[in-house]
Amino acid sequence: MTKNRLRQLKERAVKGFFFTHGILSTLVLLGIFALLLYTAVPAFRDIRVGEFLTTKLWDPTSPLKPVYGILSQIMSTLLVTAGALVIAIPIGVGVAAYLSDVAHWRVREIVKPIVEILAGIPSVVVGFLGIVLVGPFLAKISGQSHGLNALNGSLLLAIMSLPTIISISEDSLSAVPQVYSEASLALAGSRWQTLVRVKIPAALSGIIAAVMLGMGRAIGETMTVLMATGNARSFPTSFFQSVRTMTSNIAIELGEVPYYTTHYYALFAVGLVLFIMTFIVNLIADVVLRKYQEREL
Amino acid sequence: MSSKTMKIFALAQLALAVFGGTLLLGQKMLQVKGSDTMVNLVQILAEKYMDKNPKQPIAVLGGGSGTGVTGMINGTCEIANTSRDWRQKEIDMAWEKGIRPRFFAVAIDSLSVIVNGKNPLNELTIAQVGAIYRGEVKNWKAVGGPDMKVSLYGRQSNSGTYVFFLEHVLGNKPYTTDMKEMNGNAQIIEGVITDGGGIGYVGVGYIIDQATGKPMKGLKVLNIKKDDKAEAFSPLDKAAVDSGAYPVSRPLWMATSGSPKGTAAGFLAWIVSPEGQKVVEAEGFYPVGGKLMEQNLKNLK
Numbered sequence: 068m069t070k071n072r073l074r075q076l077k078e079r080a081v082k083g084f085f086f087t088h089g090i091l092s093t094l095v096l097l098g099i100f101a102l103l104l105y106t107a108v109p110a111f112r113d114i115r116v117g118e119f120l121t122t123k124l125w126d127p128t129s130p131l132k133p134v135y136g137i138l139s140q141i142m143s144t145l146l147v148t149a150g151a152l153v154i155a156i157p158i159g160v161g162v163a164a165y166l167s168d169v170a171h172w173r174v175r176e177i178v179k180p181i182v183e184i185l186a187g188i189p190s191v192v193v194g195f196l197g198i199v200l201v202g203p204f205l206a207k208i209s210g211q212s213h214g215l216n217a218l219n220g221s222l223l224l225a226i227m228s229l230p231t232i233i234s235i236s237e238d239s240l241s242a243v244p245q246v247y248s249e250a251s252l253a254l255a256g257s258r259w260q261t262l263v264r265v266k267i268p269a270a271l272s273g274i275i276a277a278v279m280l281g282m283g284r285a286i287g288e289t290m291t292v293l294m295a296t297g298n299a300r301s302f303p304t305s306f307f308q309s310v311r312t313m314t315s316n317i318a319i320e321l322g323e324v325p326y327y328t329t330h331y332y333a334l335f336a337v338g339l340v341l342f343i344m345t346f347i348v349n350l351i352a353d354v355v356l357r358k359y360q361e362r363e364l
Numbered sequence: 365m366s367s368k369t370m371k372i373f374a375l376a377q378l379a380l381a382v383f384g385g386t387l388l389l390g391q392k393m394l395q396v397k398g399s400d401t402m403v404n405l406v407q408i409l410a411e412k413y414m415d416k417n418p419k420q421p422i423a424v425l426g427g428g429s430g431t432g433v434t435g436m437i438n439g440t441c442e443i444a445n446t447s448r449d450w451r452q453k454e455i456d457m458a459w460e461k462g463i464r465p466r467f468f469a470v471a472i473d474s475l476s477v478i479v480n481g482k483n484p485l486n487e488l489t490i491a492q493v494g495a496i497y498r499g500e501v502k503n504w505k506a507v508g509g510p511d512m513k514v515s516l517y518g519r520q521s522n523s524g525t526y527v528f529f530l531e532h533v534l535g536n537k538p539y540t541t542d543m544k545e546m547n548g549n550a551q552i553i554e555g556v557i558t559d560g561g562g563i564g565y566v567g568v569g570y571i572i573d574q575a576t577g578k579p580m581k582g583l584k585v586l587n588i589k590k591d592d593k594a595e596a597f598s599p600l601d602k603a604a605v606d607s608g609a610y611p612v613s614r615p616l617w618m619a620t621s622g623s624p625k626g627t628a629a630g631f632l633a634w635i636v637s638p639e640g641q642k643v644v645e646a647e648g649f650y651p652v653g654g655k656l657m658e659q660n661l662k663n664l665k
Contacts, residue, residue: 212561297544323430323522
């Protein structure tokens with residue numbers, strides 16, 4: 068009797084423990100969003116929302132008149148991220164396909180952990196490589212005098228989002244039921260045909276989710292782009308131009324801005340826009356991933 | 365992977381906690397914060413001072429002049445380094461918080477305009493440098509250089525050098541948005557050395573290679589003229605900087621709240637002493653003299 072009750076009590080305690088944890092992370096997210104909103108909104112007492120989103124010039128410390136426009140930063144963020152994806156998707160999916168389908172299991176056992184370690188390299192180290200290695204290389208092949216540009220950022224972000232893309236894509240490719248490929252091979256499909264026409268389509272939602280998560284990583288990355296892209300505030304027109312993304316703009320200016328001024332609130336407004344962008348990306352990833360898991364069942 | 369990452373994360377946190385704990389429990393450190401132009405100089409001054417006074421620990425951080433001023437107002441540092449004068453707004457804000465900033469000129473810096481070593485150009489006027497940084501001149505040919513695109517390197521808006529340059533060279537008109545905004549003096553130098561069309565501005569203490577005592581390889585320090593008719597002078601020319609003939613030099617400031625006490629008092633007194641000023645010179649900056657030094661000694665009391 069007492070033993071039973073004790074067990075019940077224990078059960079309830081454990082349940083409560085995990086419930087608190089689950090709720091806590093939700094509360095933290097809501098709290099961050101509320102704080103961001105609360106600190107960002109006062110910016111719009113002095114700046115019109117439309118102007119904020121459509122003006123190209125950002126110059127809050129201008130000696131003439133402060134201007135707050137984040138269009139150039141939004142475009143820079145999108146440009147650098149798009150470039151990173153164009154590079155990372157083919158390589159990532161290729162490596163994942165190789166690991167799941169072609170590689171000897173011994174090779175896979177060695178390569179996959181190494182790829183995952185890549186995710187642990189601090190962003191400041193990647194940024195440093197961008198300055199001393201990728202930058203001069205880009206300058207040489209593009210015939211420009213320097214390599215601190217959007218393409219440099221894209222290359223580095225591609226490297227940083229590869230582990231996510233490879234790891235999750237490989238998982239979803241490996242999760243495709245064996246019978247699919249066996250059926251394809253039995254119908255005289257070659258290994259290439261089996262991979263491209265059967266396995267990849269079957270794992271597509273997982274791969275898309277992987278790409279979305281990689282993209283979320285790329286959009287929010289700060290230190291690397293701060294170091295490698297040159298941080299010029301101009302509107303981006305090509306990959307060989309120095310750009311300043313939303314994240315680097317916040318990182319550069321938040322440290323010195325006097326508290327509770329329009330400039331201070333405006334930086335939080337940039338953060339809010341960025342938060343909404345990454346939220347949408349993560350939401351899409353989640354929806355796609357859920358669809359994929361349902362099909363698995 | 366995730367469990368491994370978690371373990372590493374937990375370890376890092378533990379290390380941080382232990383490290384932070386020792387810092388908190390240990391002696392009270394004198395926190396010095398601010399100008400990136402001054403961070404190396406003040407670091408070396410602090411090391412030399414601590415060699416003599418091992419019981420007076422000093423921590424020196426960079427980040428930019430704006431960071432130093434903000435740090436002092438927010439109470440995260442005792443001494444703020446700035447490579448520009450404090451703005452009236454900042455002084456007002458400090459007074460509101462009960463901070464009474466006192467200023468000590470610890471060195472003179474001749475702000476140097478640098479280009480890539482392969483650039484044949486030797487001198488520019490202040491007006492030309494201003495036009496280049498306002499984005500009005502986009503090709504070196506327009507100022508008598510080779511036919512090559514100008515590639516601009518500058519600092520970020522929290523930098524005192526950024527502000528000083530804006531006020532004294534650009535005539536208080538905005539920088540072009542094409543300027544690459546770098547984290548510090550060292551990054552500007554790194555950029556200009558590798559960039560054939562590059563131009564940058566840095567504190568004079570940064571351009572000397574400590575090993576040879578000459579400007580760094582791959583770098584050219586431009587001579588600067590006040591205007592078309594004036595003679596051009598190098599920022600490395602001590603006499604020209606002293607007499608004011610070199611047009612862009614400035615005092616580097618350290619500020620305390622009220623009259624300095626404890627470690628801060630000893631440290632500042634030593635910096636402005638002949639011994640400290642010798643270290644300033646060895647680091648490539650110029651010693652303080654005349655009225656500024658008189659004011660220093662008065663402020664120490």
